[in-house]
Amino acid sequence: MAALAVCAMSAVFLNIKSDAQLQERFPNLAPLPEVPQTPDNPTTEAKIELGKLLFFDRRTSGDVSTSCSSCHDPHKGWGDGNPVSKGYPGTVHWRNSQTVVNAAYLKKLFWAGEDTSLESQADSAVTGNLAGNGDPDTIEERLAQVPEYVRLFKEAFGVERPTYPLALKAIAVFERTVVTKDAPFDQYMNGDKKALSDSAKRGMELFQGKARCIQCHNGPLMSDESFHNIGVPKNPLFENDAQRQIALRFQHYARGVSEEVYRGADRDLGLYYTTKRPEDKGKFRTPPLRYIEYTAPYMHNGVFESLEEVVDFYNKGGGDDPRKSPLLQSLDLTKQEMNDLLEFLKSLSGEEIIVEEPPEPPYAVLDE
Amino acid sequence: MAALAVCAMSAVFLNIKSDAQLQERFPNLAPLPEVPQTPDNPTTEAKIELGKLLFFDRRTSGDVSTSCSSCHDPHKGWGDGNPVSKGYPGTVHWRNSQTVVNAAYLKKLFWAGEDTSLESQADSAVTGNLAGNGDPDTIEERLAQVPEYVRLFKEAFGVERPTYPLALKAIAVFERTVVTKDAPFDQYMNGDKKALSDSAKRGMELFQGKARCIQCHNGPLMSDESFHNIGVPKNPLFENDAQRQIALRFQHYARGVSEEVYRGADRDLGLYYTTKRPEDKGKFRTPPLRYIEYTAPYMHNGVFESLEEVVDFYNKGGGDDPRKSPLLQSLDLTKQEMNDLLEFLKSLSGEEIIVEEPPEPPYAVLDE
Numbered sequence: 001m002a003a004l005a006v007c008a009m010s011a012v013f014l015n016i017k018s019d020a021q022l023q024e025r026f027p028n029l030a031p032l033p034e035v036p037q038t039p040d041n042p043t044t045e046a047k048i049e050l051g052k053l054l055f056f057d058r059r060t061s062g063d064v065s066t067s068c069s070s071c072h073d074p075h076k077g078w079g080d081g082n083p084v085s086k087g088y089p090g091t092v093h094w095r096n097s098q099t100v101v102n103a104a105y106l107k108k109l110f111w112a113g114e115d116t117s118l119e120s121q122a123d124s125a126v127t128g129n130l131a132g133n134g135d136p137d138t139i140e141e142r143l144a145q146v147p148e149y150v151r152l153f154k155e156a157f158g159v160e161r162p163t164y165p166l167a168l169k170a171i172a173v174f175e176r177t178v179v180t181k182d183a184p185f186d187q188y189m190n191g192d193k194k195a196l197s198d199s200a201k202r203g204m205e206l207f208q209g210k211a212r213c214i215q216c217h218n219g220p221l222m223s224d225e226s227f228h229n230i231g232v233p234k235n236p237l238f239e240n241d242a243q244r245q246i247a248l249r250f251q252h253y254a255r256g257v258s259e260e261v262y263r264g265a266d267r268d269l270g271l272y273y274t275t276k277r278p279e280d281k282g283k284f285r286t287p288p289l290r291y292i293e294y295t296a297p298y299m300h301n302g303v304f305e306s307l308e309e310v311v312d313f314y315n316k317g318g319g320d321d322p323r324k325s326p327l328l329q330s331l332d333l334t335k336q337e338m339n340d341l342l343e344f345l346k347s348l349s350g351e352e353i354i355v356e357e358p359p360e361p362p363y364a365v366l367d368e
Numbered sequence: 369m370a371a372l373a374v375c376a377m378s379a380v381f382l383n384i385k386s387d388a389q390l391q392e393r394f395p396n397l398a399p400l401p402e403v404p405q406t407p408d409n410p411t412t413e414a415k416i417e418l419g420k421l422l423f424f425d426r427r428t429s430g431d432v433s434t435s436c437s438s439c440h441d442p443h444k445g446w447g448d449g450n451p452v453s454k455g456y457p458g459t460v461h462w463r464n465s466q467t468v469v470n471a472a473y474l475k476k477l478f479w480a481g482e483d484t485s486l487e488s489q490a491d492s493a494v495t496g497n498l499a500g501n502g503d504p505d506t507i508e509e510r511l512a513q514v515p516e517y518v519r520l521f522k523e524a525f526g527v528e529r530p531t532y533p534l535a536l537k538a539i540a541v542f543e544r545t546v547v548t549k550d551a552p553f554d555q556y557m558n559g560d561k562k563a564l565s566d567s568a569k570r571g572m573e574l575f576q577g578k579a580r581c582i583q584c585h586n587g588p589l590m591s592d593e594s595f596h597n598i599g600v601p602k603n604p605l606f607e608n609d610a611q612r613q614i615a616l617r618f619q620h621y622a623r624g625v626s627e628e629v630y631r632g633a634d635r636d637l638g639l640y641y642t643t644k645r646p647e648d649k650g651k652f653r654t655p656p657l658r659y660i661e662y663t664a665p666y667m668h669n670g671v672f673e674s675l676e677e678v679v680d681f682y683n684k685g686g687g688d689d690p691r692k693s694p695l696l697q698s699l700d701l702t703k704q705e706m707n708d709l710l711e712f713l714k715s716l717s718g719e720e721i722i723v724e725e726p727p728e729p730p731y732a733v734l735d736e
Contacts, residue, residue: 034425034448059458061458062431062497062501063431063433063457063458063459064457064458065457084644088730090426090427090429090431090432090433091431121679129503129505129506130506133430133503134503135497135501137618138459138618139613139620140621141621144614145614145617148479163639194551201659205620239733240733242733242734243731244729245513245733246509246512246731249509250506250509253505253508253509254505314645363610363611363614364610365607365613366610367610
């Protein structure tokens with residue numbers, strides 16, 4: 001049954017013969033709208049100010065070594081610049097650190113969509129053993145011992161005492177301000193026809209046509225927020241580095257895979273950890289494409305260093321994987337076409353967003 | 369009712385008029401027997417070897433900074449030498465680190481008897497946020513990535529793969545070898561009448577008589593393993609140091625005291641955290657006295673730097689606390705008597721137990 005379904009789906013896409021047919025089937029590219037409202041955590045100036053301090057505060061980790069910004073560094077595209085992220089001291093992480101930029105628009109956070117809000121993503125990162133390894137109660141007591149935080153929590157939330165869940169809310173509100181929607185692409189879509197070069201315009205046509213990027217990278221976000229196996233090559237780190245092996249085995253163990261999968265696994269299994277359906281092995285959520293000029297290396301395991309490699313990978317129809325999506329086919333792009341596509345991709349990034357790290361407000365002795 | 373019971377008990381002890389009566393009522397001092405057997409975790413050479421490595425391995429903590437030996441340092445009396453222990457990086461601990469020496473004999477571990485075996489004590493220390501802040505699954509994966517541990521776990525336990533609960537067992541078995549029962553006092557009790565000086569012998573009489581130490585420090589272990597409030601002075605650290613305040617507030621929070629107690633507490637409440645009975649505030653388990661020459665500073669909060677201070681404290685009838693035990697009364701010891709008592713206390717320590725730190729066995733890439 002599963003094999004039949006795949007064949008049927010494949011046939012559907014192979015039957016799409018014209019660019020018009022392709023664009024009709026998938027949501028159109030479009031400029032980004034305003035950041036979605038979050039009624040249970042509305043944005044205020046006081047929350048932004050508090051959240052910014054917390055985003056850079058290392059005391060939100062177990063051993064006060066690691067802030068959100070340690071792996072989401074504004075100077076590194078709001079990621080950490082490594083193929084697979086550094087981890088909490090004494091550990092290494094197992095996935096590429098994704099940018100915070102425009103994460104405000106995502107409904108599925110992390111590479112396999114494990115969280116559904118910035119608030120819960122922050123919680124996972126703060127407490128995750130390979131990330132912040134923090135304990136909520138400890139963190140709460142630390143924040144309560146900082147007069148500046150006592151003041152700011154009161155201002156932002158009206159409470160007498162900082163709490164961990166409110167800290168997550170403030171961080172999420174700050175992250176919702178880290179947005180770019182004024183890239184050349186957006187300007188072009190908003191009517192400034194000179195915002196894109198001719199090459200980028202050709203690349204945009206290819207993106208929506210011959211190169212078939214729009215099959216997954218569609219809509220204003222340039223992500224369908226769905227999960228696909230594109231056959232990303234294994235990262236040899238998981239075979240050559242004892243610490244990376246520990247990180248991978250820990251994930252398999254913690255996520256409750258079978259003994260057989262645990263023993264044999266040498267790669268990130270993506271959506272499978274959540275669903276435990278074999279057909280979901282190797283599926284990852286389509287990442288949005290804005291700001292990508294600043295977020296190398298690419299893919300969930302950072303195996304590609306440049307956008308050139310990425311385009312080359314797709315041109316060949318993706319990687320080798322028995323479960324690879326039928327959406328991927330060889331593209332036969334010319335060198336010029338690949339260049340045009342790259343020009344378009346670069347037009348998605350706009351100005352770099354730099355936020356300087358504020359000093360951590362100090363502890364104080366409290367009488368109460 | 370509670371008040372009546374206390375008065376009744378007080379009367380009992382005040383009615384004891386002679387040393388003979390005192391010694392009749394309490395278990396006699398005696399040399400230590402062999403270390404008690406633990407049928408569910410018998411001692412073997414392979415476990416000792418493994419447990420010793422693990423005791424000194426910093427990878428049993430969250431950020432690989434902290435081993436058992438970090439706070440139980442053989443060169444510091446198997447404690448950490450501070451009034452209140454250092455803690456996990458970014459935190460400080462809230463109690464004095466107790467010696468491992470002769471912990472094999474204890475049925476109640478930690479200052480308020482929170483654990484009942486060395487195995488569970490190790491678990492609490494490894495995972496506690498102010499101690500090791502480690503995650504069992506992460507630690508297990510680390511150990512499984514060390515060929516030397518794979519070999520030793522197989523040898524010690526017959527398993528193919530290191531596990532966290534077995535690591536705790538091995539650590540406990542090693543700790544059961546850290547024992548002193550050949551101090552001058554033991555030699556004396558075993559028949560060598562020259563093992564104690566005349567002053568120490570007089571001190572021993574005082575210990576069991578006028579000084580009334582034996583009321584709590586009795587039996588072979590010199591501890592009744594019961595809980596008493598002796599009015600130990602507050603440690604000003606909890607009022608003067610923001611980090612120590614965090615440690616104390618965290619404990620109150622994590623242990624679920626009422627809002628009122630949380631807000632007002634400025635000291636360790638001891639047994640109260642477990643029972644939540646107001647009369648148990650400030651009660652701590654009587655510590656054994658062997659090896660005390662090496663374990664300064666003294667008391668649960670390390671408030672006394674020397675044994676002289678401790679003896680002086682008891683001579684005055686203990687500290688100020690409305691809940692202080694009626695067992696404590698002014699002793700009216702002369703200077704000579706206090707010296708004799710100190711001589712006896714020093715005779716309980718014997719030779720220092722030094723174990724040199726072994727190198728940590730390295731990680732390796734594993735094929736399987």
